[in-house]
Amino acid sequence: xxxxxxxxxxxxxxxxxxxxxxxxxxxxxxxxxxxxxxxxxxxxxxxxxxxxxxxxxxxxxxxxxxxxxxxxxxxxxxxxxxxxxxxxxxxxxxxxxxxxxxxxxxxxxxxxxxxxxxxxxxxxxxxxxxxxxxxxxxxxxxxxxxxxxxxxxxxxxxxxxxxxxxxxxxxxxxxxxxxxxxxxxxxxxxxxxxxxxxxxxxxxxxxxxxxxxxxxxxxxxxxxxxxxxxxxxxxxxxxxxxxxxxxxxxxxxxxxxxxxxxxxxxxxxxxxxxxxxxxxxxxxxx
Amino acid sequence: xxxxxxxxxxxxxxxxxxxxxxxxxxxxxxxxxxxxxxxxxxxxxxxxxxxx
Numbered sequence: 001x002x003x004x005x006x007x008x009x010x011x012x013x014x015x016x017x018x019x020x021x022x023x024x025x026x027x028x029x030x031x032x033x034x035x036x037x038x039x040x041x042x043x044x045x046x047x048x049x050x051x052x053x054x055x056x057x058x059x060x061x062x063x064x065x066x067x068x069x070x071x072x073x074x075x076x077x078x079x080x081x082x083x084x085x086x087x088x089x090x091x092x093x094x095x096x097x098x099x100x101x102x103x104x105x106x107x108x109x110x111x112x113x114x115x116x117x118x119x120x121x122x123x124x125x126x127x128x129x130x131x132x133x134x135x136x137x138x139x140x141x142x143x144x145x146x147x148x149x150x151x152x153x154x155x156x157x158x159x160x161x162x163x164x165x166x167x168x169x170x171x172x173x174x175x176x177x178x179x180x181x182x183x184x185x186x187x188x189x190x191x192x193x194x195x196x197x198x199x200x201x202x203x204x205x206x207x208x209x210x211x212x213x214x215x216x217x218x219x220x221x222x223x224x225x226x227x228x229x230x231x232x233x234x235x236x237x238x239x240x241x242x243x244x245x246x247x248x249x250x251x252x253x254x255x256x257x258x259x260x261x262x263x264x265x266x267x268x269x270x271x272x273x274x275x276x277x278x279x280x281x282x283x284x285x286x
Numbered sequence: 287x288x289x290x291x292x293x294x295x296x297x298x299x300x301x302x303x304x305x306x307x308x309x310x311x312x313x314x315x316x317x318x319x320x321x322x323x324x325x326x327x328x329x330x331x332x333x334x335x336x337x338x
Contacts, residue, residue, distance in 0.1 A: 054318065056318075056322055059326065060326070060328070061326055064326070064328065065328060088326050090324050091319050091320070091322045091323075091324055092319065093322075114308075114311075115304060115307075116307065117311070118311075119307055119308050119310075119311030119312060119315065120310075120311040120314045120315055121315065121318075122315070123315065123319075146290065147289055147290055147291065147293075148287055148288070148289065148290060149287075149288040149289060149290045150287060150288070151290070152290055182296055182299060182300065182303075183300075185293070185296065186293075186300075189291060192291070193290065193291060196290070196291065197290075218303075218307075219307050219310065219311065220303055220306050220307050220310065221303065
């Protein structure tokens with residue numbers, strides 16, 4: 001089975017939810033017009049990603065405005081949408097990803113591996129998320145989750161597609177281009193890890209990263225790097241060809257992926273155009 | 287915790303730093319946790335009208 005997917009690479013204004021949602025809406029609309037069935041937005045796409053005194057005023061439960069918007073668009077456009085946001089559960093705040101499906105459902109994945117300042121602002125998630133869809137089983141990760149072996153070992157054989165939302169910095173000074181002495185080699189991993197996972201697990205991987213200027217803050221070391229998000233969003237189709245990849249600028253990356261719905265049994269049903277095929281699926285069965 | 291890609295000697299530093307930040311950050315997070323209200327109030331800027 002082939003479906004059209006999109007990785008939305010966008011820059012996000014810090015703590016300007018309205019502006020970010022309008023920007024995302026334009027990109028999602030373009031994705032829908034390209035026949036995309038699954039679109040992935042970056043980590044914390046609605047608030048932007050940077051150290052701030054308190055994310056609580058911008059945190060949302062499942063009935064929050066960002067989730068309501070994403071669920072509405074998913075239903076309206078018959079397109080699954082995965083997107084990062086700040087989740088609220090009682091007093092706890094999570095760096096989370098919501099997966100909205102055209103039947104109105106929304107499932108939440110909470111980032112398990114918090115790095116740098118994130119541990120000061122968020123509570124870590126505890127479990128992976130696998131969602132059964134008409135295309136197969138989808139597994140989720142957020143940014144730094146993907147550098148840990150146990151994340152992918154846990155998903156191995158359990159998923160048919162991986163979705164990764166990120167705000168992965170470049171760790172290089174944006175003016176001089178000089179890489180940070182400790183973390184400079186981590187920036188390029190945003191391009192290499194999704195492709196490696198796709199080959200290793202033999203599944204498609206959709207990686208949506210932020211782009212634009214940022215400031216990476218590392219407590220303990222007392223480091224602040226005026227850098228950029230790495231961009232390099234990608235759609236890696238397992239072993240079915242080279243990844244489609246964005247550069248460092250805002251981009252809507254659209255490409256088909258090949259899904260083996262049941263491992264060992266290859267189903268090569270090609271759906272073109274994609275959108276009408278998506279609307280014919282019975283999401284209630286998933 | 288093993289990395290999915292080899293990070294070399296700097297990986298050891300990264301792991302140690304992540305551990306220290308985890309301990310310190312966890313304490314700071316807890317202070318904020320107890321000060322935070324259980325209920326969620328969405329401020330006006332979070333109401334986002336979008337075109338159909």
